[in-house]
Amino acid sequence: MTPRTTRLTAALAVATAALIGLPLAATASSAATAAVPAAVQATPAGTVVPLQVTGPAASRFNLVVMGDGYTAADLPKFRQQVDKHLNVLWSIEPFKSYRNYINVYAVEIPSPESGVDCDPNLTSPKVDTPLQMGFWGGCNPASVQRLLTVSATAAAQYADLVPGTTPSNRQILAIGNSDTYGGAGGTYATASGGNALSALITPHELGHSLGGLQDEYDYYARGARGAAYEGPEPSSIHHTLLTEQQMLAEQKKWFRWLGEQSESGGRIGRYEAGMYAGSGVWRPSRHSMMKVLGYYFDQVSRERMTQRISSRANLIQASTPPGPVAPTQVVWLQTLHPASHELTVTWTLNGTPLPTNNQRFIDLSTLSLPSTTPHTLTATITDPTPFIRDPAVRASITTTRTWTINPPAPTQAKAQAAATTQAARAEGEQAATLAGGAGLAETSAAQRRSASAAVPAASQATFTASTATEQPVNAGEVVYVETTQSDSEQPVVTWRLDGSVVANPGNDRDLPLAPLNLTGTHTLTATVGSDTRTWQVDGTTPTTTATLSKPLLKITKPSGPEYIYNDAFTMSLKATDNSAGYVVPEFRVNGDGWYNYYGWPTDADLPFRFTAEGTEIDQLVYGKLGVPRVVPWDDVPSGYGRHQIEYRAIDAPGNIAAPERFAVTLLRPAPTCTTTLTGIQNRPLTLTSGVTCLTDATVNGPVTVRPGASLVATDTKIQGPVDASGAADVHLLRTTVSGPVNLASTSRSAVLVGSTIAGPVTVLNAQTTEPVVLAGNTINGPLACTSNAATPTNLQAPNQVAGPRSGQCRAL
Template sequence: MRRPAAALTALSLLTTTAVLSGPDHPAEAAPLDDATVVPLQVTGDPSERFNLVLLGDGYTEDEMDLYHEQVEQHLNVQWSIEPFRSYRHYFNVYLVETPSAESGVDCDPADGWEQRDTALGMGFFNGCDEEALERLITVDSETAGAAADMVPGVTDENRQVLALANSETYGGAGGSLATASAGNALSALISPHELAHSLGELQDEYPYYFRDTSLGRYEGEEPDSAHHTLMTSEEMIEEEAGWWRWLGEESEAGGTIRAADPDGHEGGLYYSEGMWRPSAHSMLKTLGYYFDQVGREVMTHRISGLRDQASLPVSSTPEGEVGAEDVLWAEGPHPVFHELEYTWSVDGEEVAEAAGARHLALAELDPARGSEVSVTVQDPTEFVRDPAILESEAMTRTLTWTVGEPLEQVETDVAFDKHRDTERAVAADEVVYAETTRPTDRVLQVAWELDGEPVSTAVDGRVLDLGEFDLETGDHTLTATVTDPEGADSQALTWTVDATDPEAPRELSTPAATVTGEEHHLFLNEFSMKLTPRDDRDGHVVGEFRVDDDGWHNYYGWPEDPEAPFRFTPEGTNVDDLVYGSLGSGGLSMAVFEVDGHENGWGTHTVEHRAIDTAGNIGAPDDFRATVVPGADLECTETITDDVLGGMTVEEGVVCLDGADVRGPVTVTEGASLVIEGGSLRGGLSAAGADTVRLTDTDVRGAVSITGTTSEVTILGTALTGSVALHDNTQVPADTWTGQDGYGPVVAGSSVRGSLACSGNDPDVTDFGAANDVTGAVSGDCSDL
């Protein structure tokens, strides 16, 4: 099932229908006289690779650097996501420059809703109607197709075209000719999602037709989809159907992989009920997450088989008759972090000494005329568990020859034929490959050196697995040299190995308080995090984060602004009918109507963050804890920053102490509010019938008694020396400003050097998961703190 055409006018996350110019948006495409093809990554003949073709529209000649920069960002995000990361070398990537007469695209809300003279006729769909919701970006399909056709050897059957619009407004569309606004925070995530559709034939998992409207309950038959089901786990296991081999495992995209169980993940194919998907979220549901294992297995299969060609591309000695003294060759493509397996046999008997080699010298075996020689090339990836996929020609190829007439001798240069490109640094655990030319009468020798020392990890020297060396941090030099055993000819290749992990340092919004001695911050209502991914090399570095061991999520800033920090709140923030940054049970992002029924995210969370560099190194994650507690939106009627001698009484309004030191007792009378941020109280605190008492990051010496408070009692990251008594405090019902059920007084991340007595509070006192250090006796409803 694919998205109906009617959905084109209001994108949810993406559409999956090819984009055409329509009557509401006439094409104004310019000739392609100035178009230029720029190969960005060529790892093999286009017929033996899947080809990604990137177009750009609304970029003038002077903006080509911007276009290239945005393309690099898109690609580096894609290469950070499995299985694209591990199968990067199965792709060719081409960029087509089509300079436009004017900057920008038609009908961009952020650019005055004006028409633009551009090469590919890209623009927002609704004809510059300022009242319309602009999300769908169209392109003149004929002109875009002509631009893509300029790439030699690339055809409709083996390519994905992504047209990038020079715009910061969120938008795009899907299909084999996909579009995206290149300058939007989320745009780099569109290409992997669209490849899931066009290359993987995977379906959308989000449970809505438009962002605020679901199709309701699914009532049909078992869907024709690899990752949607009506079956329970028991039915899957019994029938060995669906994703039964992955059930119960922790999902790469977050949560546990389940089927149609009570604890399963309901919703998908635009239905909110009656349809089940494997994981809580994946990139098919929410941009930013990875594929789960079910989707990753399908994508691995389709990438390996070049989509519809369904055959692992293996270059080899032509099948047929070969001589008894000939050398046979077979070279498959090269995954980035593991090797394909090569198994050679003569008359059905495996040649053990040739296991893993990409050649077989028949002279060493003295085969009889008429003998059958074969090699089986198989990808042993852990991404695939289904034997039907693993044994298909997309993952396993067998080639055969018959010993008979010898091959014709052809003059062969001593050279490397295909190899890992030398311009880009190599990751510290990468399997580097260097294929040589293939004479029929001898084997060219390849010698590897790492920092000047000879090394080897493969039978035939055509690959080197750097993961076996546990390299020290820093740069290393890797060299491969091919020589002819019968002569002095040689050729050398040199790579820089990048063994330095990238980083993603964080900048947090100012916390209300920080737990002493810990990377644990306490926030009122929300917090934000800005990551600045960096590396010791040039190029776009990808940042990622995850919350409470959920799936890793791409860091793109904020949906409305890539330079803004990501905002975390207990229920998320609505941006164009999608909710972002939710700390609740539904995950970081969901449809606006999904928020109902999910648990809120008040409390303590662990946030991890890391970076992935241009070489493919994944940096070690850093982490912190964040406790988010409710707090009323108070406006200070009086703010005191100077020191106070002799104590003070708060009789009305909202009195705020900001870093002030008070020497003497503090009293808060009925209906008044006291908010203290930093500083100290030297004389204790007494509040009876107050509206609000809030202490954050404060040093309090003396007894504290807070009774009968009617709105809020919050004590965060505060050191209290003396007895503390909290009695009969009744919180305001949450629907007045929190949107949640009621909560009790909050004492979190604080220390109490004295007794802590609590009674009659409604609800009970809570620490929201941020433990306190109490040295004295604890009684009443504080007993669980």
């Protein structure tokens, strides 16, 4: 595994060391072993490998990833695929922000045979594998090919090998050794491991299994649009029969998000179809992850996923036991730690808020409490994430803890007050100079150290948990630590960046790095007593290189390169980084939602292919430029014209690179050739009918195009003029003409791109539906355009013209 996928937490080093590398029989508890039937005992042993351990399994959401159909020789492939699945998952919200709430364990199970059942067809063989994974719903002729199922009994048996996990605090993800597209969501999530889209199947299926989200497809069986929805208002949070006005008026469904830019592209609104129905029901976004793999969750689904992840973990990880406490002690708690922000802890005394600056403890000896009556101390932990807007959802993940402060006996109270006063005087100056020093936390820490000789000194405090130190943290992360605790000691944590103290008042257990605006590589340390933890801060963003197929024309501008193509073109994105682990490339078109770059659906090593209408693969549509088509019956505008494509990458630590961009103009393709000429043509050419294509040719003489005939010259040299009168089409593409070009009364299309003309160019009386294209040409003579049905265009690629420009071409 890469460092990114081994985010082991030092607090659990002893526990996890007991798991790494041990076989099934050794890692199972005696109770779990006794519960395993004899048939399962005979199956291959499994090895539990902790990949990311952020806390005790009993207080975390645990993702248990197991592979099926991987022989011992295949296990390196399984590990590599899991690395990709996880890094893609961590690049998607809310998994990115709540990564620290999740433990991830892999269960490696050497399979007797390689592969899974019925892959890819019902006639394909069955395979001897521990989890009995198979396509067609487990080889069921009445099912669908892409439904990849797993033996629930076997999956549960292997998941039980991870101590502390139970069906209520874990999610099983079974990955099959297959390159065929497929997966399933439900109690367990499944995905094929080697398909180009496999890593995107995982978050989609977790949307079902963890989030209870529904599919937003307008079909069930591919290739057949679903019937109209005829049921009542759906219980699904992201489907409705209501109009936007009704949602707002009745304050139902996603009314709080209406009109906002969707995280998955477009705006949050009302889009017809979903839940396998082709009409009659509406969803929030044009294409969120629950409809199209590759996009993010939209805000409606993201809110639900945030709620479900949070509900599977305990916001309060430890604390002073609730109930009676003494008026001189320290009351403390430890919370979870989102990777993107701090949780908010509010302390109240008898219902009145205390000015605690989000710290995680209260020194009761500093509060000047009346000693005659009990008092109620309450800590409320809330998550201020903007991912949640529904007050009910926020309340569902808000936690409180309450203590009763009992008054001491009169003589005891007097003695304790005197001790506290003496301690405060003796240590006040020292407390004021502690690192991160201002505020109640530091002052009260000094008082506590002097007030009780029975409590260990701060120098003896140690760390109990932290953000993993085994790999870099990103420059926007919130790094956290936890320390030993006592009723009279709250050690101060000192943070240093490259050796210099970083002020961190209030909650000194979390250090947000984003305000530091770090770039490059830095060393971060946290010290408590004599214990220090060290992280490398990776502030270097990944690099993404875009490689495009050969264009008709490339233009370099300050805003980025621009390309002109006539029909299909391909784009390959290669992302690299200075940190180990899979780097996630993304792109978006015309400011739409970011889309995961996975290569091509049929082969992850092939580049992504853009066309005006998209390419149909297994009855879905990929690569539609402009407004996407998802299924063949989508009625959307064609992708011809000018578009902007941005691309970026997210590295394993979580840094997101600033996007780079290019513009692309997609022209309609040249007409299909009826005659193709290549090589040297030592004669004049007169074209009288059909479509003559000159490809990598040299014509030693003039070219004449008669009425109704067409010429397409690509990468060709014409030693003479080109004269076309009444031609259907004339396309001069990256072509050199040693003479004038005269186009008169062209009827269908005229395109001159990236060509060099040694003479004047005249375009007269073109009756084409779309404008004549004159883009990026070098014209050693005048350019004149007159009486054309549509004004010619240069596609924002000016021509270099040696002579005057006149008529409709004056600005070209």
